[in-house]
Amino acid sequence: MNWATAIVLIVLIAAVSGALGRRKRSQQEIERRAEEHPSEREKELENEVTELRERIQVLERIATDENSSEAVEARRIAAEIDKLKETDRQA
Structure with missing residues (x-):
């Protein structure tokens, strides 16, 4: 070279x-x-994510609602247990 x-x-x-x-x-x-x-599309996506998070919170609240059939059944059983405890104390 x-x-x-x-x-x-x-x-x-x-x-x-x-x-x-x-x-x-x-x-x-x-x-x-x-x-x-951020672009307009990014702003739209951020808004959509926020809305979806709010929806998830509502669905979680519905799923864990105290008026669900499982919650009603659990309260009924707890009341029955309390009633039996009271009966045992009286006897």
Whole structure:
């Protein structure tokens, strides 16, 4: 390899690394701006997630509601046990 080829390679490497560096910096800038200013679609998705979380809370409340058949049955059994305890104390 002669000196002219070495110089061309050095210049080529410097140019490529400079281009890659600029590309990386511009990509970081695009990502930073996207985080600062979410798109309309991202806002819609965030609203939808919020609404879905609220729905889940309602469904959880319904599932664990005190008026469910299981809760009614548990209260009935507890009342029956209390009644039996009172009967045993009186006897």
